[in-house]
Amino acid sequence: MRISYLFMPLLSFMVLTQPLAAQAAVGEPTDQGNEAMPNAMSHIMVAPNIDIQNIRDPFLSSFEKNRIEEAKRFKNRRQLPENKRKREVLEFFDLSTLKLVATYKKAGGEWVASVQDSTGKAYTVRRGNYIGKRGGRIEKIDGQTIYLVEQTINPAGEIVDRQVTLTMAEVNDNL
Template sequence: MTKLKGLTFLIAGCVLLLGCSGDKSYNDLQNYMQEIKARPVGEIEPLPTFRSHKTFRYGAIAMRSPFDAPLLAGSAESVAGRSTVEPPSENRKREYLESFNFAALSMVGTLSRTGQMWSLINDGSGGIHRVTVGNYLGKNYGRITSISNAKVDVIEIVPDGKGNWVERPRTLGLNEKD
């Protein structure tokens, strides 16, 4: 019985090999390749030329950020367009924290020594700075008016849109995550 099975497999294998050894001319494939090679050769389009774009310089850096709340006309003087606040002095030497937006600054702690209270301000780029009442911070001429353990009160001088200047109170709260 095992001889019969072995003989059956041998015959089946020979039949399969004979089926594969048929016509090896592949005429249809050769004709297709000749047709493709006979077609006219196309040209590759040249690369497009690079046009540089004009640079844009942002000129509204001193204006109110669109993410800050707009100024409210709280008094009759500001509605009438009269200013009770003097414009900020351009002759005063600017302090380091005045180069940062107010929104980027955060209070991270306080220090006190001999009755003097200091606040620690993170500038948003990894620096911690010690400030006290009277120091300036933020781009809108913000002057620190008071410091407590939980917050720093700041008065900014901002344009009211009518050519005058108004004071805007701001607060930096203690940020315990930093």
């Protein structure tokens, strides 16, 4: 058994040196006419072009992405001009709870309207007043309708104008 321990290092030396000699012989042409191994640099791989600006972040969940977009829309909401002024009384009511009761023309030719809230209290409004929680500005009043323009934010986060009407026909249909 002691003899095998003595021959073990000699055996391992012979095994390790044999592949080195074989590798040296492979790279050189032999007598049989074999060619040398091809150059390893000829097989270099090129990385694909990646659009870094539009790549999806794998660590960002869809919930977080929606929150970021919502924050951008909220930032635009602060830019709305209605938020920089003092709110009028009728801006605390939802537009669907307000009813157009009457419209009439004053002596100077200006149209004025009477709007009633859900409790029955009436308010007089004219062109330029604001109505509704979304800050709709009265642009025009005629015999049957109040025309409002609300500035809202679309899903892309842009501020857009939306026209809304409040008509007296809705009140007359319920009577």
